[in-house]
Amino acid sequence: MSIIVGYIPTREGRAALGAARNEALLRKSKLIVVNSHRGGRDYDAAEAQRFEDELAKVQQELDEAGLEHEVRALVRGNEPAEDLIEVADESDGEIIVIGLRRRTPIGKLILGSNAQRILLDARCPVLAVKATEE
């Protein structure tokens, strides 16, 4: 069984990684970090660095707990949702963890299409977490 989380160098991505770490440790499961980010408008170099640091820390924690982990860099021309769902299907996914943006008080009631697709199409449960305030 494995916990699947998408690699996204944003605050939401870091929140998802942290939650995925907790689930892997709690369930004694393998962690698979799927990197299907292609840069672009959401890319934030400082956040990417924080994400990398966080990822290294999580990997070390899992090492110490004797839990398997891997980072899969996928370049399949897929939407992130498709990649995450495929990896979950291939690797006996127990849970997919995704990060959601917190909406502002006047924010519209709408989830991103990738999040909706993962929630609706994943065969396994999906854990949705929000970024913490900084």
Place this chain on the structure above:
Amino acid sequence: MSIIVGYIPTREGRAALGAARNEALLRKSKLIVVNSHRGGRDYDAAEAQRFEDELAKVQQELDEAGLEHEVRALVRGNEPAEDLIEVADESDGEIIVIGLRRRTPIGKLILGSNAQRILLDARCPVLAVKATEE
């Protein structure tokens, strides 16, 4: 800490209850089942009976594991999403568990407004599960 799940006498509701049971046992947390269903078009008497049977079984399992549980029947005139989020806030909610409908191959890409609201507005992580095929 507690696991919060909405009471909905549907296949999705039963799937959510089962997942909430697993989380309560895994995390050794209290389970709070929130009943804010008001009958209406989604009501299915046979499914409601199966849900009640399932709920009794889950309560017995939690009893045997020495874990607290309660069923809260709320009549506050709220949407189910508001009730679930309020209960999660009041009771140090660790996770809210919700059940989603599986879409058909030609199904539209859209989540129900209650599900979206819980996902976007809950302060704690939300675990979304789908009903299993029967």
